[in-house]
Amino acid sequence: MDPVVSLTPHYMVKSKSPVDAGQAPNASYIKFDVPPTDSFRKNEEERIFTSFKESMVQVWQGPGKLDLTDGMGNHVNVDTVKSLPPRPFEMPDGWNQVFGIERFRVAEGLFDAKAALTDDSHPTPDQKHTITSMVQAALSAVDVEIRPTLLNNIVLTGGGSLLDKLAERLHGELSALYPNPRVRVHASNIVTDRKYGSWVGGSILASLGTFHQVSFCLSLCCATRY
Template sequence: MFEKYQVPALFLAKNAVLTSFASGRATSLVVDCGGGSTTVAPVHDGYVLQKAFTTSPIGGEFLTDCLLKSLEHKGISIKPRYAFKRKEVRPGEFQVVDLDCPNTTESYKLYCQRVIVGDIKECVCRAPDTPYDDTSYSNIPMTPYELPDGQTIEIGADRFKIPDVLFNPSLVHTIPGMEGSAEMASSARGLPQMVIDSINKCDVDIRRELFSSILLAGGTASMQQLKERIEKDLLEESPQAARVKVLASGNATERRFSVWIGGSILASLGSFQQMWFSKSEFEEHGASYIQRKCP
């Protein structure tokens, strides 16, 4: 950065610390449900406790893949937006005309399908109140969803099954087409277990405070009923003396961009000017000095 881009100064901050700042807390347990992974990081007085950091490969994109495979298994084909156009025949009535796009790659087609399935997930999926099992959810009412090509599909038990993979990764074994990810899922832990494992790795003195300030962040954290389900599971599994409190911004956009918001708050503080790692310090002490300036 200093040698190639000639920046005068920089500062590196950890995601969990910025999320904590965004909620106005210096100590908290940050549960970041992102696209590619889910991480649990305890923050104490503005520092991440690395020894208690836990991560899982199951994130929003993995859930999207699960839903896509499940829909394909049911014979529902998701047409990418570039593969058709809708022509208005008469007011309010549309005709779908297929378009030929011979030079489109398979990876781009999959990307476009995942964008649509991602929207289905955000619109109709919700975390179940209790652990998912096929018997309890077999008669669940179907929820309609209109695809971009005008086709309306009905989604039933998958609305609850897919989000429950976050809590019980072994459910992946029951989703057709996800056999390749079964080994990864079997080594992953559920969200409540990750939280408890992370807190148990911290000093006894701060465990109570961490239980009472669990922060949800990331795009996947905006899923309906996720906050309530995590709180319910933790109340069952945590020590009796712990007061479990899961906090999440009411605004889905704030949850998704909490790291950026925290960075904005940090950079606007008057004391931030002394925190920069400047070019002159880099020239004097070398690159390793950043470990001291940006812990």
């Protein structure tokens, strides 16, 4: 049975006392005459998830998959990960845990569909939906002559790209698939640039004087097609 993780937003915690890892929190909570809305609580819970993702979740950078086995059935990479120092994480109410290999399993489904964490609402994804497979599909849709240029200009952006070692894993997998062209993955070291890069790029595109012409052409093509 999986342990129950306490998920209480900061604004609800009045005070807390230290507890051992995995133990129930020892905290007192604020009572509101008019409780905040469900949407506000959901937003605050999302902030906790974001903090966990950006500070704890780590991508196995290879070589190979996290659950790669040798000829004798030994999970060689898993054994390597288990030898790494674990990382602690504390929730706003004091509940805390030390995470080892679990922090790598969260992101492994981005590269290996069989390793994705699933439940009744989230079935196992197709391998074609992994990051590496989608890059392959994008490359196969363009002329062979420009594929080396695209492989040399892969840009990681968005909040999900902040996963630790994501750029290194993607670079390793693509380099194994395309050994001859030079693979280069660009990922800004500035968190805000990387987190909001896609929005900034979209705003720059929309501010161009020629954007209305591009958007008109796209609308006309869609109207003609459908």
